[in-house]
Amino acid sequence: MIKLIEKIEGEAKLNFNFKEGKIDFVDIEFMSTRNIENILKGKNAFDALVINPRVCGICGHAHLIATVQALESCYENLELSNKAKSIRELTLNFELIQNHFKWFYLTLFPLFGKKQEILKATYPSQLMAKAIAVFGGQYPHTSYAIVGGVVCEITHMDIIKLQHYISQTSKFVEDNLVKTDSKTFLTCKDADALLDYEGDLPDILREIKKMNLLGHGKSYDRFISFGQNSYFKKGKSLKTKVSHNISLEHVKESDIASSFAKNVSFKDEYYEVGPLARAMINKNQLIADAHKKYGDSIFSRILARVCEISKLLEHSKKLIDNLDLNEPSYIEPSMDISKLNSIGYSAVEAARGTLIHKVEIEEGIIKNYEIITPTQWNLSGGTKEKQGVSQKAMVGLDDVKTAELVFKSFDVCSVCTTH
Amino acid sequence: MKKTKVLWLSAIACNGNTHSFLNYPFMEQFLEDFEFIYHPVIDSKYSLEDIVSKEITCDILLIEGAISKEFKRADVSVVKIIEKYSKIVQKIVTVGTCATFGGIFRESGYENTSGLHFDQDKQLKEFQYLRDKTISVSGCPVHPEVLVNTLYAIKKSITLKLDNFLRPKEFYAYTVHNGCTRNEYFEYKVDNHRFGELEGCMFYDHGCQAPFTHGSCNKILWNEVNSKTRAGLSCMGCTEPTFPKRNLFSTKKNMAIPENLPVGVGKRVYLTLAGITKAFKIDRLEKKLIDD
Amino acid sequence: MLKKKENKKELIMQAALELFASKGFYTTTIPDIAASLKMSVGNMYNYFKSKDILAKEIIKYISSYLGNKLREINEQEISTKEKTRKIVEIYFKTASLKPEMIDYFLRIYLSNREVFKDSCEGMICVNEFVTEIMIYFEEGVKCGDLREQDFFSAFGLFMGYLGGMVFLKGENILPKDLNDYIDDIAFNIYKALSAE
Structure with missing residues (x-):
């Protein structure tokens, strides 16, 4: 049976094959593409900073950061201040947080028979958007990160404003998501203990338990994460064994006949990316405990995504405290882009996982541009013999409704996938 | 009061307008006054499949994204969906620059991709009969207040004065330059802007299009706090039919004279004024704004 | 009155x-x-x-006189090459018919800047003339006839050349009449500024 999965920043068609009453194989099809990579060809390299955020309305900022880092890696000896690095990291954190709130209250809630909590989604995500706008001028679709730094200068008053946005968001988490003080939640190491708390997250987790879905949605237990910054670590995790020595050259993108999306693999294997992957590689104790008890199931995946909100808020506070306002925001590159012939890569952690950009420049003009989005990793459509991560996670389920829940636990972004 | 029924239809889009809309500060009130029969993110009574297969009662059709008959939603061409709903709705709103002029995704490779009534600044014959029904709120993305207040104007049957591109003059008669905190550097031709500073104007070297771009970005701030030009990023001209131009971070100049001048200002007037102001050195504008 | x-x-x-x-x-x-x-x-x-005020008014008067002549040329629907020739022609014609004007510009305005410092800063008092030169350059580059470059490198080439010729003429060094040089000079200037 074919089901059109809607409201995933677009749609995807899932073709379910049942065998003896259980899902045997799911074919995933994305029905369109927007050819961003072609649009970029022949354009001035810096124009990618304006075009690429428009890959996606919900995680466009990750595309900006990936673009600027890919362009910067084309230069030799490019100088970047710590302040600029931290500011970029902050705005990306804010975007991740914004995404997770929207996913939790808009996408996940209806899957548990609850009404969407639109205001609970928009209130904190608006605060995070404001925090981005303090630096970038607006959200969505700013291009404030440019080769050499960021365009903005930050004052003490801006910092105070930001701190208010962050503490207001933390307060929202404490009043709604997990009704306890942030410190208790952040230091909690027992996934089951969370079931005893009040709040929207514990409600959902209890619901999972009540519906006997605790172990559902397991896949390969194989995780990867390439984006590296002051919080996220680069690495892969195979059944809790973490190694940090991985290289982008083993990432391969390949066409599939049945869909406009492209497959992505690492050393010819499919890996899960996203908050669960990041938490496993970062060895987050709460998530490690959930993983120990429930594996790479929807329980762990949902918990990891929501938990990341608090972790990133906490880390952002530290980044702000450590900002040295005397550093320059921008250091002009010593070489003009029009003289540059080079190839550059970047990998950043977007809300849904590792986002990779690759650019080839000839005399400042884009010759080639490739984008690999997180959803491509998770939704790679393999054959029945070699299934993709989300495909595997749906195998063995009894019904399409649960399968949709498992599918959406990856926080699917159709527009990104069909860039 | 009855809720106004709105269909939010995405064509070739990035959903940027959808998420910009979610930044509207008075969402609770909005949802009491309006109901989406379909929205890309917000739950609706009907599924996309219902929308394309049936004819659901609706008051306003919102279109996001560039339009091509080749592009389908739930296996139906967006042009077909527009044709069906445009007949029954009271008003059509093209949301964002793609739906209005083609925008970024005009180049997405689908056959004849454009806005609803315009292919960049060229007026299209298709859908001409709908022109009287349409209001354009361009921008990449649209400003949430511009969109929402236009919807309220429709709900209240207010006749909005529109410009040649069907944009409400209340928002688009201004230039983005109006209200920019860097205005003085423009007025007095202090042309040594560097990125990463509070001071300076991006018009001279860094491609700022604010003086000839229509929009209220510096009048109705983004996310209620800032604007791109205030932050120090050039206006990319995202509300205009020409968006995206090329080489966006650098100012097109002819013999060092900017090719695009403030809208409505003649070259002779501009150069005369520039020549005069440039002759003076204004110390306050030459030094740091917040100095020791 | x-x-x-x-x-x-x-x-x-x-x-x-x-x-x-x-x-x-x-x-x-x-x-x-x-x-x-x-x-x-x-x-x-x-x-x-005062004499200083008179001096400033005179330079504005000259700038306005030449500016108006240039504006007439700029507003004609002719090629940049033809405009170049016409500008050279009008400049030399003025130098012949009203030598005192060009002389004032070159010998007094440019060499006695201290007289012109108050309210005649920069190019304020020659604004009308310079604006028309800017428009000539800007339109030349825009239509693809002239090469894009810094304004002053082009301005210096054009005005320095013409000023130099008028100076030579004033010193009675030129063997021929100024008008006899129009074609060659217009050719040289256009060639130097041209996009080709």
Whole structure:
């Protein structure tokens, strides 16, 4: 049976094959593409900073950061201040947080028979958007990160404003998501203990338990994460064994006949990316405990995504405290882009996982541009013999409704996938 | 009061307008006054499949994204969906620059991709009969207040004065330059802007299009706090039919004279004024704004 | 009434220009100018409060005169090449018919900047003329005839060249009449600025 999965920043068609009453194989099809990579060809390299955020309305900022880092890696000896690095990291954190709130209250809630909590989604995500706008001028679709730094200068008053946005968001988490003080939640190491708390997250987790879905949605237990910054670590995790020595050259993108999306693999294997992957590689104790008890199931995946909100808020506070306002925001590159012939890569952690950009420049003009989005990793459509991560996670389920829940636990972004 | 029924239809889009809309500060009130029969993110009574297969009662059709008959939603061409709903709705709103002029995704490779009534600044014959029904709120993305207040104007049957591109003059008669905190550097031709500073104007070297771009970005701030030009990023001209131009971070100049001048200002007037102001050195504008 | 005053002012400036050219700027006094026009010195001050003010008004007058001539050229639907020739022509024609004007510009305005520092900063007093040169350049580049470059590198080439020729003529060094050089000079300038 074919089901059109809607409201995933677009749609995807899932073709379910049942065998003896259980899902045997799911074919995933994305029905369109927007050819961003072609649009970029022949354009001035810096124009990618304006075009690429428009890959996606919900995680466009990750595309900006990936673009600027890919362009910067084309230069030799490019100088970047710590302040600029931290500011970029902050705005990306804010975007991740914004995404997770929207996913939790808009996408996940209806899957548990609850009404969407639109205001609970928009209130904190608006605060995070404001925090981005303090630096970038607006959200969505700013291009404030440019080769050499960021365009903005930050004052003490801006910092105070930001701190208010962050503490207001933390307060929202404490009043709604997990009704306890942030410190208790952040230091909690027992996934089951969370079931005893009040709040929207514990409600959902209890619901999972009540519906006997605790172990559902397991896949390969194989995780990867390439984006590296002051919080996220680069690495892969195979059944809790973490190694940090991985290289982008083993990432391969390949066409599939049945869909406009492209497959992505690492050393010819499919890996899960996203908050669960990041938490496993970062060895987050709460998530490690959930993983120990429930594996790479929807329980762990949902918990990891929501938990990341608090972790990133906490880390952002530290980044702000450590900002040295005397550093320059921008250091002009010593070489003009029009003289540059080079190839550059970047990998950043977007809300849904590792986002990779690759650019080839000839005399400042884009010759080639490739984008690999997180959803491509998770939704790679393999054959029945070699299934993709989300495909595997749906195998063995009894019904399409649960399968949709498992599918959406990856926080699917159709527009990104069909860039 | 009855809720106004709105269909939010995405064509070739990035959903940027959808998420910009979610930044509207008075969402609770909005949802009491309006109901989406379909929205890309917000739950609706009907599924996309219902929308394309049936004819659901609706008051306003919102279109996001560039339009091509080749592009389908739930296996139906967006042009077909527009044709069906445009007949029954009271008003059509093209949301964002793609739906209005083609925008970024005009180049997405689908056959004849454009806005609803315009292919960049060229007026299209298709859908001409709908022109009287349409209001354009361009921008990449649209400003949430511009969109929402236009919807309220429709709900209240207010006749909005529109410009040649069907944009409400209340928002688009201004230039983005109006209200920019860097205005003085423009007025007095202090042309040594560097990125990463509070001071300076991006018009001279860094491609700022604010003086000839229509929009209220510096009048109705983004996310209620800032604007791109205030932050120090050039206006990319995202509300205009020409968006995206090329080489966006650098100012097109002819013999060092900017090719695009403030809208409505003649070259002779501009150069005369520039020549005069440039002759003076204004110390306050030459030094740091917040100095020791 | 006002027009009459303007005409009289113009007469005074013309007389002053001629005296500056023959006697020199510093040695010419307001009484000298008044005398040459058979005016009383007191009446003279009704028109110009000081010699410095007169000096500034004169440069504006010249700039306006040349600016208007250039504007006529700029507004014609002709190629940049033709415009170039016409500008050279009008400049040399002015230098021949009103040598005192160009002389004032080159010898007094450009070499006595201290006189012009208050309210004549930068190029304010020659704004009308410079604006038209800018428009000539800007339109030339825009239509693809001229090469994009810094304004001053192009301005210096054009005006320095013309000024130099007029200077040589003033020093009686030029063997031929200025007008005989128009074709070659227009060719040289266009070639130097051209996009090809």
